Amino acid sequence: MISEFDLIQRYFTRPAKSVVLGIGDDCALIRPPEGMGMAITTDMLCEGTHFFPDVDPRSLGHKTLAVNLSDIAAMGADPRWATLAVALPGVDEAWLAKFTDGFFALAARFGVELIGGDTTKGPLTLSLTMLGTYPIGHALRRDGACIGDDVWVSGETGGAALAVAHRRKRLTLTGPCLSYCANRLDWPEPRIALGRALRSIATSAIDVSDGLVADVGHLCERSKVDADINVDLLPASTAMKTSGVDAATIRHAMLAGGDDYELAFTAPVAARSDLHAVASRLGLPLTRIGAIVAGTGAVRVSDAAGAPILLTAGGFDHFR
Amino acid sequence: MISEFDLIQRYFTRPAKSVVLGIGDDCALIRPPEGMGMAITTDMLCEGTHFFPDVDPRSLGHKTLAVNLSDIAAMGADPRWATLAVALPGVDEAWLAKFTDGFFALAARFGVELIGGDTTKGPLTLSLTMLGTYPIGHALRRDGACIGDDVWVSGETGGAALAVAHRRKRLTLTGPCLSYCANRLDWPEPRIALGRALRSIATSAIDVSDGLVADVGHLCERSKVDADINVDLLPASTAMKTSGVDAATIRHAMLAGGDDYELAFTAPVAARSDLHAVASRLGLPLTRIGAIVAGTGAVRVSDAAGAPILLTAGGFDHFR
Numbered sequence: 028m029i030s031e032f033d034l035i036q037r038y039f040t041r042p043a044k045s046v047v048l049g050i051g052d053d054c055a056l057i058r059p060p061e062g063m064g065m066a067i068t069t070d071m072l073c074e075g076t077h078f079f080p081d082v083d084p085r086s087l088g089h090k091t092l093a094v095n096l097s098d099i100a101a102m103g104a105d106p107r108w109a110t111l112a113v114a115l116p117g118v119d120e121a122w123l124a125k126f127t128d129g130f131f132a133l134a135a136r137f138g139v140e141l142i143g144g145d146t147t148k149g150p151l152t153l154s155l156t157m158l159g160t161y162p163i164g165h166a167l168r169r170d171g172a173c174i175g176d177d178v179w180v181s182g183e184t185g186g187a188a189l190a191v192a193h194r195r196k197r198l199t200l201t202g203p204c205l206s207y208c209a210n211r212l213d214w215p216e217p218r219i220a221l222g223r224a225l226r227s228i229a230t231s232a233i234d235v236s237d238g239l240v241a242d243v244g245h246l247c248e249r250s251k252v253d254a255d256i257n258v259d260l261l262p263a264s265t266a267m268k269t270s271g272v273d274a275a276t277i278r279h280a281m282l283a284g285g286d287d288y289e290l291a292f293t294a295p296v297a298a299r300s301d302l303h304a305v306a307s308r309l310g311l312p313l314t315r316i317g318a319i320v321a322g323t324g325a326v327r328v329s330d331a332a333g334a335p336i337l338l339t340a341g342g343f344d345h346f347r
Numbered sequence: 348m349i350s351e352f353d354l355i356q357r358y359f360t361r362p363a364k365s366v367v368l369g370i371g372d373d374c375a376l377i378r379p380p381e382g383m384g385m386a387i388t389t390d391m392l393c394e395g396t397h398f399f400p401d402v403d404p405r406s407l408g409h410k411t412l413a414v415n416l417s418d419i420a421a422m423g424a425d426p427r428w429a430t431l432a433v434a435l436p437g438v439d440e441a442w443l444a445k446f447t448d449g450f451f452a453l454a455a456r457f458g459v460e461l462i463g464g465d466t467t468k469g470p471l472t473l474s475l476t477m478l479g480t481y482p483i484g485h486a487l488r489r490d491g492a493c494i495g496d497d498v499w500v501s502g503e504t505g506g507a508a509l510a511v512a513h514r515r516k517r518l519t520l521t522g523p524c525l526s527y528c529a530n531r532l533d534w535p536e537p538r539i540a541l542g543r544a545l546r547s548i549a550t551s552a553i554d555v556s557d558g559l560v561a562d563v564g565h566l567c568e569r570s571k572v573d574a575d576i577n578v579d580l581l582p583a584s585t586a587m588k589t590s591g592v593d594a595a596t597i598r599h600a601m602l603a604g605g606d607d608y609e610l611a612f613t614a615p616v617a618a619r620s621d622l623h624a625v626a627s628r629l630g631l632p633l634t635r636i637g638a639i640v641a642g643t644g645a646v647r648v649s650d651a652a653g654a655p656i657l658l659t660a661g662g663f664d665h666f667r
Binding site for chain 2: 047048051052053054055056057058059064065066067068069070071072073074075076077097098099101102104108110111112113114142143144145147148149150152154156158159161163166168169170232233234249
């Protein structure tokens with residue numbers, strides 16, 4: 028049986044060039060550059076709650092990092108360092124090799140260095156803490172939305188929720204829609220470049236992990252404003268629209284489905300052309316879906332004709 | 348049923364005065380002071396592996412923080428900020444109130460602010476990431492031990508291991524020894540003040556969590572030296588010595604038992620009087636237990652007569 032120390036050495040240790048001291052001491056030592064603040068976020072993924080027992084370990088490695096990168100993106104920060112705590116029921120080296128392949132492939136793309144963590148015996152659980160740096164005074168917070176701002180969302184929402192429904196056998200996806208939705212759930216793409224571009228444009232931002240309406244709601248609560256969302260403006264994927272899944276189910280997934288990892292953000296009307304330029308430069312659709320109005324944290328959804336859309340659940344809550 | 352957001356608000360949110368932005372956004376934002384580097388460590392505690400299902404939630408809250416503070420102490424750093432990821436099988440508000448009582452009582456003593464984290468449904472698991480600051484160039488690392496240095500340990504070791512053996516019904520403790528050992532296991536005291544004092548004195552340091560010999564071994568491996576330990580010099584607690592537990596069991600617990608959270612460190616012979624002064628000032632015994640010699644990472648244990656002591660297991664390993 029491989030020892031805990033060999034396991035860390037073999038699977039979790041990569042050169043960390045930007046640290047004072049990496050894996051192998053009581054702590055890692057880091058030094059943020061002059062003029063930069065640090066953004067920190069922690070997300071935990073548990074088998075049965077966040078992923079299915081038969082999950083592809085490569086995609087789980089990717090996703091463990093991606094969901095935290097998404098929080099870094101939503102602050103407009105640059106990802107730098109991560110620590111990873113892993114509870115494993117036992118040592119399965121083939122599984123670990125695939126998990127760390129998926130993890131380090133994404134880490135390499137974004138220049139993230141794994142600088143510490145913990146491995147222990149327990150029910151399969153991943154807890155990642157991600158550190159990023161941002162130019163002081165230029166983080167993208169949730170609390171800056173202003174009355175009159177546009178509400179925007181990147182990419183498309185709802186695909187991950189449809190994939191979950193399919194795997195729970197609540198509906199059946201086939202063909203291009205199945206592969207599109209599975210890819211959205213298993214291989215989310217953190218919007219780091221968008222977050223960085225929004226630093227000087229957006230007034231507030233949040234990542235869409237609990238569901239679009241719920242997350243815009245969190246942003247409104249922190250900003251002490253309301254949002255009016257027009258459901259007919261939401262960007263719907265071609266794969267979903269041509270899937271044969273009924274329109275009401277798709278609409279609910281787009282509004283309330285979790286696990287999308289897009290960014291929702293607000294920006295002044297005057298920034299529209301700048302945002303079109305950002306979308307074009309990044310090859311990432313940015314869609315204006317509503318407006319910020321006076322209020323205390325509510326989100327109202329209606330269709331183009333002005334008829335209100337009522338949601339059955341506000342967003343994802345692990346204890347509901 | 349309380350919502351996830353209310354749960355975080357009610358139990359995990361305290362004012363965080365030293366941060367740019369605390370709980371409630373995608374990331375927390377922090378700014379380390381000028382001239383300071385940052386030390387970061389992550390530890391995960393799982394039910395069944397690190398604690399018994401009937402653990403007192405107050406002591407679990409204390410210990411979740413204490414084990415990470417111990418790593419910060421071993422770097423000679425000052426504890427500052429923490430993020431906490433918690434998986435819970437369900438919401439038990441009485442349990443949460445006690446857990447967070449224990450957690451925040453220790454946090455307050457050391458000026459630690461909880462600035463982020465995650466709560467989710469899953470088998471009871473706690474993952475804490477702790478950030479500390481240290482004066483650049485003055486962290487206590489594992490790799491600085493020099494030939495001729497003394498090897499020291501703070502406090503006493505072995506008590507926590509005896510408490511575990513008692514709870515697993517492998518031996519029976521009674522009276523003062525039972526309460527001493529249970530206290531060592533459930534309410535470890537992180538040696539923050541000692542770590543800070545050692546910054547300018549010790550050549551290397553490590554916290555004793557895997558077992559004294561194993562941890563001195565980690566230090567020797569990183570420093571590329573050997574250590575000779577004299578078992579008759581080890582500080583034995585009066586409660587343990589007078590407990591009726593056989594001497595061989597006590598000796599094994601002192602050498603190989605985990606979960607002690609004392610500091611083992613090396614220092615030049617010339618520092619002995621400084622270290623006695625530190626011990627006196629902190630009211631914490633510091634004991635010289637051996638010496639660093641040329642080698643490649645081995646630890647040899649012998650008694651005062653020079654007879655070698657062989658250990659059956661090198662230290663704690665979650666996967667063995």
